[in-house]
Amino acid sequence: MTRVRSLTLAAATAALIAGSAPAVAQTRLTIMVFAGMQNLPLFAAQSQGLFAKRGLEVDMKIAPNSDELRNGLAQGRFQVVHAASDNSVAMVEMAGADAKIVVGGDNGMNRLFVQPDIARLEDLRGRTVAVDAPNTAYAFQLYEILRLAGLEREKDYKVQVVGATMKRVDALMADKTLAATMLNPPFSLRAAKGGLKDMGEATAKIGPYQASAGFVLAKWARENSDTLVKYLSAYVEGVRWSSDPKNKAAAIKLVADKLKLPEEVAAAGYDLLMTGMPKDAALDMKGFENVLALRTRHTGKPTRPAADYVDLSYYQKAIAGM
Structure with missing residues (x-):
């Protein structure tokens, strides 16, 4: 056997072994969101490989209504949901679930x-x-x-x-x-x-209003803290990619494709989102306190202090590690 042939055979054997090796395991998450412009950072995290590079495979479901979203989270069918922050409060106050808001979002643009x-x-x-x-x-x-x-x-x-x-x-x-x-x-x-x-x-x-927020069950967060921090890191990186002016054209095309919108509508929606979402999707506590005040006024039932519904420790770890 010639030296060239031996090297070729060795290379082919190495390639075969590499190809048969199991792929790096990914953690699968199922999340639920409402359709809308507010999902651009999630679209970006998927399309730019921001979840994948952290070993996450994220399946995004669209919510038909808030009842399905809240029930699915409570039953463990979804691990993370993004919706109006008051939905997390409702899970605590109406269903007795130990839900926690772990990241902010936009002001709703309603x-x-x-x-x-x-x-x-x-x-x-x-x-x-x-x-x-x-x-x-x-x-x-x-x-x-x-x-x-x-x-x-x-x-x-x-x-x-x-x-x-x-x-x-x-x-x-x-x-x-x-x-x-x-x-x-x-x-x-x-x-x-x-x-x-x-x-x-x-x-x-x-007045100020904390609309979109990401929330989870507290028990799931404690048991999967590393996964949650990775998820939030990817989400925040998606926010940063989406808000970077150099990515504006690509972001508009992405949301137009995902939401099946004419490009001019996607462009107008993008501009609205950029005015409604704070840096790194930080939680607006004044806006959230207003959420609680509205709930109290229109249900006649007092709520707990705002801090009781929130756990930003995972978000803080995500930011610190970026």
């Missing part, structure tokens, strides 16, 4: 949309408004905006449960008896193009 015949908020008297769930998050935003306009729930207007934002915008476009709802991008942009009337941004009326 706007109140109404049917074209509504000239002012007072015109919603006697009408029906659409919500995801009647006792959480953006429903409380809607009730508060109407309260400030002098309208009381049930007495002055009715509430109909419709589901997630993507369902509510479809419902208002199809059913004129549904007079109002809260919408965020890209659905707010679609509503405006479809002829629904924009009555303004929620935070301009109710």
Whole structure:
């Protein structure tokens, strides 16, 4: 056997052995989110390999409504969820679950949309408004905006449960008896193009608000702390990639592809997200305290101190290690 042939055979044998070696094991996570622009950092973490390089395989599910999201987390079908922070509070106060908010997100970018015949908020008297769930998050935003306009729930207007934002915008476009709802991008942009009337941004009326947040079950976090820190590191890196001006065109194309949006809609949604998301998706405690104040006002039940619902130790470790 010649030396060249021997080297070739050795190289082929080495390649065969390498090819038959088991791949590096990855930790699988199933997460649930609501459809929307707020998922851009997660899209980035997947498309840029930020999860994969940390040994994570993340399967992202889209929530049809907040009940499924909360129930799935409580039952262990999802390990991490991203949704309005009040959903985590609801798990604690309504279901007795030990849920903890571990990372912030955006301020919701929510706007109140109404049917074209509504000239002012007072015109919603006697009408029906659409919500995801009647006792959480953006429903409380809607009730508060109407309260400030002098309208009381049930007495002055009715509430109909419709589901997630993507369902509510479809419902208002199809059913004129549904007079109002809260919408965020890209659905707010679609509503405006479809002829629904924009009555303004929620935070301009109710003050700072911590909308999107990532939350988990405390027990799962304790038992999987290393995995959670890796996940949060990838998420924050996704936030940084998304907000880097040099990546703007790529980020717009990414969200357009993922959400099946025209590029101009994706571009407008991107600009809104950049104004609504703080650096590194940090939790806005003042905004979160307002979330709790709204829950207390519209349920009549006091909440615990804001710190009781939050555990940022994993987030802090993630930031420190980046």
